[in-house]
Amino acid sequence: MSATDISPSAAPAVRTGRPWQRDLIGVAVILLAAIGGYVLFPDNLALLTRIIAIMLLVLSLDLVTGYCGVATLGHAALFGAGAYAAGIAAVTFGITEPLSMIGIGAIAGAVAGLVSGVVILRGHGLAQLVLSIAVIHLFHEAANKASTYTGGSDGLSGIAPDPLLGLFAFDLWGRTAYVFGIVLLIAVFVLLRILVRSPFGMLCRGIRQDPVRVSAMGASVKASLIRMYVISGAVAGIGGALNAVSTQVVGLDSLSFTNSAEALVMLVLGGAGSLFGALAGTVVFMWFEHVVSAANPFHWLTIVGALLIAVVLFAPKGLYGTAADLARRFARSKP
Amino acid sequence: MSTVFAVERLKKSFGGLDVTRDVSLSMARGDRLALIGPNGAGKTTFVNLVTGHLQASSGRVLMDGEDISRFSPMRRVRAGLVRSFQVTRLFSEMTPEEHVALAILQREGKSGRMAGNFHAMPQVMREMRGILETLNLGALASVPVGAIAYGQQRLLEIALAMALRPKVLLLDEPAAGVPHSDTFLIENALAQLPGDLAVLMIEHDMDLVFRFAKRVVVLAAGAVIFDGSPRDVTEDARVREAYLGSYAHASSAA
Numbered sequence: 001m002s003a004t005d006i007s008p009s010a011a012p013a014v015r016t017g018r019p020w021q022r023d024l025i026g027v028a029v030i031l032l033a034a035i036g037g038y039v040l041f042p043d044n045l046a047l048l049t050r051i052i053a054i055m056l057l058v059l060s061l062d063l064v065t066g067y068c069g070v071a072t073l074g075h076a077a078l079f080g081a082g083a084y085a086a087g088i089a090a091v092t093f094g095i096t097e098p099l100s101m102i103g104i105g106a107i108a109g110a111v112a113g114l115v116s117g118v119v120i121l122r123g124h125g126l127a128q129l130v131l132s133i134a135v136i137h138l139f140h141e142a143a144n145k146a147s148t149y150t151g152g153s154d155g156l157s158g159i160a161p162d163p164l165l166g167l168f169a170f171d172l173w174g175r176t177a178y179v180f181g182i183v184l185l186i187a188v189f190v191l192l193r194i195l196v197r198s199p200f201g202m203l204c205r206g207i208r209q210d211p212v213r214v215s216a217m218g219a220s221v222k223a224s225l226i227r228m229y230v231i232s233g234a235v236a237g238i239g240g241a242l243n244a245v246s247t248q249v250v251g252l253d254s255l256s257f258t259n260s261a262e263a264l265v266m267l268v269l270g271g272a273g274s275l276f277g278a279l280a281g282t283v284v285f286m287w288f289e290h291v292v293s294a295a296n297p298f299h300w301l302t303i304v305g306a307l308l309i310a311v312v313l314f315a316p317k318g319l320y321g322t323a324a325d326l327a328r329r330f331a332r333s334k335p
Numbered sequence: 336m337s338t339v340f341a342v343e344r345l346k347k348s349f350g351g352l353d354v355t356r357d358v359s360l361s362m363a364r365g366d367r368l369a370l371i372g373p374n375g376a377g378k379t380t381f382v383n384l385v386t387g388h389l390q391a392s393s394g395r396v397l398m399d400g401e402d403i404s405r406f407s408p409m410r411r412v413r414a415g416l417v418r419s420f421q422v423t424r425l426f427s428e429m430t431p432e433e434h435v436a437l438a439i440l441q442r443e444g445k446s447g448r449m450a451g452n453f454h455a456m457p458q459v460m461r462e463m464r465g466i467l468e469t470l471n472l473g474a475l476a477s478v479p480v481g482a483i484a485y486g487q488q489r490l491l492e493i494a495l496a497m498a499l500r501p502k503v504l505l506l507d508e509p510a511a512g513v514p515h516s517d518t519f520l521i522e523n524a525l526a527q528l529p530g531d532l533a534v535l536m537i538e539h540d541m542d543l544v545f546r547f548a549k550r551v552v553v554l555a556a557g558a559v560i561f562d563g564s565p566r567d568v569t570e571d572a573r574v575r576e577a578y579l580g581s582y583a584h585a586s587s588a589a
């Protein structure tokens with residue numbers, strides 16, 4: 001192929017729609033899904049709120065794994081740090097104002113992000129993965145040992161958040177928590193859309209594709225990754241704190257390897273490197289888990305495994321990535 | 336003539352193999368220097384040592400008289416020392432537009448901004464378009480790099496170097512992998528580089544070397560064996576021997 005000709009596959013990619021339009025569509029879809037969930041499953045609001053909290057964890061994981069290419073099986077450390085910080089703030093220090101609890105969760109998550117980022121980024125490839133597993137086990141063990149504050153293996157209970165804005169009490173049906181979760185999710189989603197489009201977001205995508213090239217441009221790979229880890233920690237911390245506020249308990253499972261691994265599975269299922277993919281993967285996985293485990297409690301993991309293999313083999317870009325590709329091809333084939 | 340770039344007695348060995356032996360070299364503003372030598376002479380290693388991608392065993396690298404030997408690769412770039420790669424290193428999912436904009440933003444210290452977008456920055460857009468037009472890449476500005484021809488990727492490597500506005504530019508075989516009929520595109524691109532920039536180009540194609548360089552340095556088995564004008568290089572006995580030696584090796588191995 002000559003350097004001057006342009007092969008057909010290289011025809012300029014048509015960017016469909018302006019970025020702000022896609023943000024608005026994203027927010028509209030989240031809102032519609034939220035209303036749909038509320039209307040269709042009024043008795044399952046607790047589950048829906050838990051899905052929102054995990055969505056924040058998976059979005060957070062997407063920032064470091066999907067956008068920056070860091071392999072980690074320890075991301076629940078950031079989520080758990082936020083959950084425990086919010087819970088301890090309420091139980092031990094009497095900070096029960098929900099927005100403050102979320103803020104404390106975000107800060108704790110960011111600190112946990114800084115710590116695990118510094119540790120995990122010392123390795124590459126397999127070493128990185130092993131370090132991340134070590135991190136989640138250390139966090140888990142620390143929470144287990146500090147039982148005075150965390151309640152150890154019994155979990156931390158007695159979290160009683162004040163009414164939201166002094167007006168809306170956290171009711172038994174979980175309505176307030178659900179609406180609170182939706183608002184938090186939309187706020188985080190919009191901020192992250194701005195982030196991934198920004199020069200810093202572009203730099204991080206560059207780091208995932210070729211860190212040597214990035215350093216040859218004069219940018220610091222390590223400092224950028226650690227910064228992203230801190231941001232990611234704040235997002236996961238908000239998710240953890242939301243979980244603490246809505247369930248009013250925090251258990252060791254929030255800091256578990258299983259929670260970390262499942263988050264990675266959800267991200268791959270939906271499509272890493274896309275915020276929409278992270279959201280879609282979480283909903284599909286958790287809803288699937290809920291339905292299938294109720295229908296067949298013994299074999300649901302087998303079915304989830306089969307689903308995963310199918311996605312990885314036949315839709316390697318994940319459910320959202322593949323759907324977006326199909327939609328694009330369909331749009332192009334139309335005259 | 337002011338020296339912008341100097342290398343003093345650079346040494347490097349891999350295990351027992353001395354790949355760089357006491358290499359010294361200096362360049363002035365506006366220099367056009369070709370670094371040539373047989374395969375495996377240590378040319379790429381020299382660039383890696385100078386840019387900090389490899390750690391030298393001993394020796395110094397100076398930019399504008401300042402010792403940058405202990406700088407990280409990143410700080411060397413910020414000091415004005417920029418390189419291109421023998422095998423293209425680009426972000427395959429990103430477009431030429433994004434590549435050049437990122438380089439400009441990085442140069443201006445804005446690559447860490449967490450809001451806004453380069454499309455809404457008129458100066459960045461203007462400069463980026465200018466660079467892409469200069470290198471005939473305008474039509475491909477928004478095509479992911481993974482989908483464009485290798486020759487054009489080579490041009491984009493040069494575009495990135497231009498966007499960083501270096502004082503010293505090290506080009507490692509910029510025409511490697513480009514079809515012969517298209518090397519003129521690379522040559523045109525080289526002709527567009529600012530006049531006061533010091534350029535060192537590694538190249539095997541002697542026609543290209545003679546058209547580009549005002550000075551030639553020959554590296555053989557890790558040592559500088561010639562430093563002089565392009566006119567004299569073909570007459571030099573040691574240079575001939577180095578090349579013939581390597582050909583003799585190649586034919587005896589075959």
Ligand SMILES: Nc1ncnc2c1ncn2[C@@H]1O[C@H](COP(=O)(O)OP(=O)(O)OP(=O)(O)O)[C@@H](O)[C@H]1O
Pocket residue numbers: 349354372373374375376377378379380381421
């Ligand atoms: N990381 C490394 N470890 C061990 N040996 C190396 C390493 N990098 C390069 N070498 C050896 O150093 C010598 C010089 O290699 P270098 O790539 O610098 O040559 P070059 O002059 O750029 O060759 P070419 O013209 O083929 O690009 C070669 O013998 C090579 O095998």
Ligand SMILES: [Mg+2]
Pocket residue numbers: 378379380421
């Ligand atoms: Mg080489």
